[in-house]
Amino acid sequence: MTLPPVVTTPTDLERFRDDGVLGFVPTMGALHAGHGSLIRVAAAECDVAIVSIFVNPAQFDDPDDMERYPRRLELDRAFAGDAGATAIYAPNLETIYPAGHSTRVSISGITDRWEGADRPGHFDGVATVVTILLHQVRPDRSYFGEKDWQQLAMIRRMSRDLSLPGRIIGCPIVRDRDGLALSSRNARLSDEERAAALVIPHALGAMRHAATNGETRATTLISTGTSVVNREPMVQLAYLSIVDPETLEPVGTIQEGHRALIAARIGATRLIDTMDLTSAAESMVHYP
Amino acid sequence: MTLPPVVTTPTDLERFRDDGVLGFVPTMGALHAGHGSLIRVAAAECDVAIVSIFVNPAQFDDPDDMERYPRRLELDRAFAGDAGATAIYAPNLETIYPAGHSTRVSISGITDRWEGADRPGHFDGVATVVTILLHQVRPDRSYFGEKDWQQLAMIRRMSRDLSLPGRIIGCPIVRDRDGLALSSRNARLSDEERAAALVIPHALGAMRHAATNGETRATTLISTGTSVVNREPMVQLAYLSIVDPETLEPVGTIQEGHRALIAARIGATRLIDTMDLTSAAESMVHYP
Numbered sequence: 001m002t003l004p005p006v007v008t009t010p011t012d013l014e015r016f017r018d019d020g021v022l023g024f025v026p027t028m029g030a031l032h033a034g035h036g037s038l039i040r041v042a043a044a045e046c047d048v049a050i051v052s053i054f055v056n057p058a059q060f061d062d063p064d065d066m067e068r069y070p071r072r073l074e075l076d077r078a079f080a081g082d083a084g085a086t087a088i089y090a091p092n093l094e095t096i097y098p099a100g101h102s103t104r105v106s107i108s109g110i111t112d113r114w115e116g117a118d119r120p121g122h123f124d125g126v127a128t129v130v131t132i133l134l135h136q137v138r139p140d141r142s143y144f145g146e147k148d149w150q151q152l153a154m155i156r157r158m159s160r161d162l163s164l165p166g167r168i169i170g171c172p173i174v175r176d177r178d179g180l181a182l183s184s185r186n187a188r189l190s191d192e193e194r195a196a197a198l199v200i201p202h203a204l205g206a207m208r209h210a211a212t213n214g215e216t217r218a219t220t221l222i223s224t225g226t227s228v229v230n231r232e233p234m235v236q237l238a239y240l241s242i243v244d245p246e247t248l249e250p251v252g253t254i255q256e257g258h259r260a261l262i263a264a265r266i267g268a269t270r271l272i273d274t275m276d277l278t279s280a281a282e283s284m285v286h287y288p
Numbered sequence: 289m290t291l292p293p294v295v296t297t298p299t300d301l302e303r304f305r306d307d308g309v310l311g312f313v314p315t316m317g318a319l320h321a322g323h324g325s326l327i328r329v330a331a332a333e334c335d336v337a338i339v340s341i342f343v344n345p346a347q348f349d350d351p352d353d354m355e356r357y358p359r360r361l362e363l364d365r366a367f368a369g370d371a372g373a374t375a376i377y378a379p380n381l382e383t384i385y386p387a388g389h390s391t392r393v394s395i396s397g398i399t400d401r402w403e404g405a406d407r408p409g410h411f412d413g414v415a416t417v418v419t420i421l422l423h424q425v426r427p428d429r430s431y432f433g434e435k436d437w438q439q440l441a442m443i444r445r446m447s448r449d450l451s452l453p454g455r456i457i458g459c460p461i462v463r464d465r466d467g468l469a470l471s472s473r474n475a476r477l478s479d480e481e482r483a484a485a486l487v488i489p490h491a492l493g494a495m496r497h498a499a500t501n502g503e504t505r506a507t508t509l510i511s512t513g514t515s516v517v518n519r520e521p522m523v524q525l526a527y528l529s530i531v532d533p534e535t536l537e538p539v540g541t542i543q544e545g546h547r548a549l550i551a552a553r554i555g556a557t558r559l560i561d562t563m564d565l566t567s568a569a570e571s572m573v574h575y576p
Contacts (some may be wrong), residue, residue, distance in 0.1 A: 104393070162423055
């Protein structure tokens with residue numbers, strides 16, 4: 001196995017510019033099989049697959065959360081190489097935010113609720129860093145996971161609104177064998193917390209089961225999901241809603257493509273998940 | 289004389305993509321010799337010179353000002369062609385702002401004062417439309433006039449902060465024979481107002497005269513300029529300040545490159561002007 005080179009500046013990326021279709025997977029590192037699936041798709045669809053690793057201070061509303069975020073470049077490098085990455089782009093802070101940086105990209109409406117309401121400034125931080133990275137990398141295709149559905153919807157909107165370079169491609173959630181959506185934050189859970197966290201996918205599964213069996217009222221479906229979560233005292237629900245997949249507005253009656261969004265806290269760890277309640281094609285469990 | 293073609297979509301611009309260095313002059317139309325000089329520089333320095341004409345609703349804080357803004361595409365087209373434009377890019381509203389557009393680019397600090405304080409939302413509107421246009425046109429070099437100095441400083445900062453495509457190039461103010469900086473808004477002045485407006489360049493000239501003769505105190509220089517403006521009762525000063533050319537912060541003592549910024553209202557028309565107070569090289573009058 002050869003390790004992919006690590007480059008740190010936009011100039012270093014120039015050498016990949018003429019090698020064909022350029023795929024891009026932006027990450028904050030701490031790579032898991034969810035990222036692995038994005039990198040595999042990028043490597044399969046493109047001639048070059050660049051994986052960026054940058055822990056973005058601007059998108060953490062909680063400094064402790066940023067502090068605790070795992071950093072392990074050499075492990076990530078080997079993992080990304082196995083998945084087919086051509087190179088790792090690991091810019092330092094000044095390359096992304098030069099001294100005096102004072103420009104912000106923000107998207108209204110779509111970011112007002114859910115993660116936007118619970119994490120002030122988070123989405124502006126994501127929108128700004130993604131804009132910067134897309135300009136520095138100039139990909140033909142960029143890959144984002146569907147787990148962060150609101151983020152993906154925001155990036156799609158922003159990309160369209162600003163005519164940003166390249167296409168934005170969403171990829172399905174990868175789940176552990178027991179159904180928990182993979183997340184870098186899962187590593188922070190104790191064994192007991194890990195077991196308790198399963199009420200999150202179970203709630204979504206119960207909601208989809210009810211929806212595909214004919215229940216169309218969002219309030220009823222949300223009650224179903226909430227009662228599953230509330231069976232586990234270690235888990236505090238932040239929100240559970242059913243939304244239009246593009247506008248992220250809550251809906252009253254389920255239609256094709258409507259999704260459940262959930263966020264919950266287990267001890268100090270906050271997890272999110274999402275599921276299309278109208279489609280059995282989006283399997284509840286994808287093995288890594 | 290051949291008229292440059294008018295194109296209306298980013299796809300139409302593709303045909304100019306492989307013709308060499310692409311220069312870009314974004315405008316709101318109502319072209320005058322100031323724009324002419326930008327187009328001439330773009331045509332001289334680049335293989336292709338694209339002039340965009342788009343009256344951007346997002347940068348007007350006053351709907352009446354937007355309503356009164358002159359629109360005359362065919363005259364502009366001939367004028368731009370004479371100056372060396374390869375093509376006119378005249379997108380419609382939906383091409384710039386597709387339905388549901390909700391993304392905004394904003395720059396803090398540099399836009400807080402002066403035009404930013406007097407015209408709420410104006411700079412966010414400029415930053416957002418320039419970002420969109422730069423993505424749609426993808427120029428190697430973009431040309432902006434120095435008359436809108438704060439705008440130019442903001443665009444330079446934004447371009448650096450977001451790694452936007454291409455270089456940003458500022459071009460000197462073009463003045464009428466009597467010293468008035470050219471502006472599309474000058475056409476709204478009556479003959480009497482036009483004569484009164486000359487106190488604007490006269491004030492700047494008096495300040496530069498004092499500064500190049502040894503006066504270094506900003507307060508004294510601002511008093512000098514203010515007394516020139518106040519001799520003309522038809523002109524109401526909005527602001528007159530001396531600033532750092534990059535940060536736009538007011539300064540106490542003049543140093544190399546510090547600039548006066550002025551805005552004043554003559555009847556219903558608001559004009560702005562600026563001058564480097566430390567350099568005789570920036571001539572007070574450039575003939576069109």
